[in-house]
Amino acid sequence: MDPLRRRAAQGLKDLVVQRAVPVSTRRAVDKQQAAWEAFGVAQAYRGHAQALRRHTLSRLDHYLVAFEKRAREGGVQVHWAATREDAREAVDGVIKRVGARLVVKGKSMVSEELGLLEHLQGQGVEAWETDLGQFIVQLSGRGPSHLTAPAIHEDAKSVQALFRRELGLEVDGDPHALAAAARDVLRERFLRADVGVMGANFLVAESGRMVVVENEGNIALSSLMPRVLVVVAGIEKVVPRERDVPVFLELLARSATGQKLTTYTHWIQGPIVEEEVGYQEGPEEVHLVLVDAGRSRMLADEVGRYALDCIRCGACLNVCPVYQGIGGHAYGAVYPGPIGAVTWPWLEPGPDSARLPMASSLCGACEEVCPVGVPIPKLLLHLRAKAVDERAYSGLGLERLFVKGFAWSVGGPGRMEAARRVFRVLMSPLVRRGSANRLPPPLAGWTKHRRFPQPANRSFRSLWKKKKRQEREGSDR
């Protein structure tokens, strides 16, 4: 069985995932829906946001350079990273130079791409995720299973067990108590940390400022308390002007959590300079690592590039019936769900990621809910065709034979009739009351979960012909 199917089956058997994911995703969908409906100008904002994203990406080189200039003027040290390795090295450089021993991390999907947490720990640096969901997945030894709700696959009971096992803490299985316990653990780390590492939601070219949104306050503490701040961000995060940011802010929180705005919105620029203002507050150094790592390859593809419009709200994951059923880890990708299926094959090409676009019924709910209208079904079809053209994973050769066989059998009415008859006859021994419950491959998987109908005795075309003949004979009398 192919590895994606195997992981999906595992997700379906995982009792905790099945307790948590179907319920939490639907709750998120209802909240997004309510927020969207209450936001009278939602569709107008959506259209504008899409136009902004497409405009920016069509001139990304210009805006990146403009951003860097302003950011540097503001005192931010900008590092360009063409690859994941370059990005890790840039972070390493800062860590080593300042002699950091403890890092506090804000949630960042780019940092997951870089495997930054494990990398820092491998360098002997103590590193703690400070977003509650990320803190939970860190303790469980896994990566996040969602873009904005990293631990959506866990519930209060499983987190209680996790805290007991990994922290030696006995806490009530109640979300407030668990959050309070995490807060106690993390508070001490905030105070001791040497470096804060986090992502950014938007990079404003006009001003060189970085925008980071959050609900928990961990970004505030991670950015302000340590001496050094390192931000890692994908190059697609650029927006042209300060006044463009609110367009996205209005859409992002509503789409992610149903809030009008996140609890905090941070506008980060270079460090406050003591000589200039007479006091020191916040970090003394602010770094930004601009990460490409496959994004320019996406941008070069005329269709694939639309996936870069994404503002990482996670709404498509919440609304996706497949994601709701199997959870995020089943995708086996840093970015799961619908947007992941059209992003990961570009960022980490290979047979595993090439399968992801098939993990979809093409229902279109993702595109419908997307605040910037990423045409995900179109991108899925594009990547499916690409995988076939490139023979990207095993099994495609055999599948090509089936498709050619199918195309041949519907290539003409006579053949289609013959195919129907043959199929009907072959199925007969297995049929009870018009359907069979066990068929050989390639329909074996189908019949594991549903009965398969026997083809009809007469085709529609034949029935229609008969009907017309009867009508003619009837009217002749």
Place this chain on the structure above:
Amino acid sequence: MEGSGSKRVHLFATCLADAFFPESALAAGEVLEDAGFQVGVDPRQTCCGQPAMNLGHREEARVLALRTMALYEGDMGDEGEQGKDREDREDGEVVEGGQGLPVIVPSGSCAAMMKIHYPELFPEGSRERERAERFALRVQEWSRFLVRAGYRPPRAPGMLSAVTLHPSCHGLRELGVREEPRRLLEQAGYPIVELPRATECCGFGGAFSVRMPEMSGAVLRAKLANIGKAQRGGAGTVASLDAGCLMHMRGGHEAQAGCSEGEKGCPRYRHVSQLLASVVRARSGTGGKGAVRHETQGEG
């Protein structure tokens, strides 16, 4: 409804209906006739090519697309001349003549394939794309065509059993078909029980159900749970505009509940066409027994 002169339409049944659910396509044709249209069924029709496209085999999809379009272009000769004579308007109301008649499709996914995806299969600026763009104008999803044509189904004189409506995803999201099936069913007198979380996919997705059966099965289970709620709310029939969805849901329900249609625990799964056709037949006296009180499977 304007009724002067007969209007002609083509009916493209879809390969799934032709081979597995002919009664639903038959019903679709009967209702079109009741609406005053003369229905042509080209015997050479087969498949729109959607399964090939969905699996990423664009070349095979192109071949089937060209084949399908050629059936209805009916052109062996000069296309330029046909183009001049035809008036193509967005909803496919055109003059007669064998060219440019509307092509009615009782499936949202096949209609969307032909209306939206056919042009995308061919390079921009190519002749094939032009053909596909012209053809796309003529393709209409069946329920939308009827509603736009002003058709009002006959109202059943007696009590009809309640129906819950599953809005098939492609028709819903690609074509925006949302109110049409509901309106037609209500006009015919079918009480409608709301399907909870109705717009969630049934999990069929065409080739997806064969390629990713575990994922498809999981989505199906969630849909069946909601159908169960609608059943408890009084619905004895699940209606949809797509034979693929019906096949998937029915097959899953029978496997899960261990019963067959109409037996306790298993609702009937019907195309909206079948529900309307049974009312039409009852009115014209050609219905099978119980055509008004319960929906029957239909002849064939």
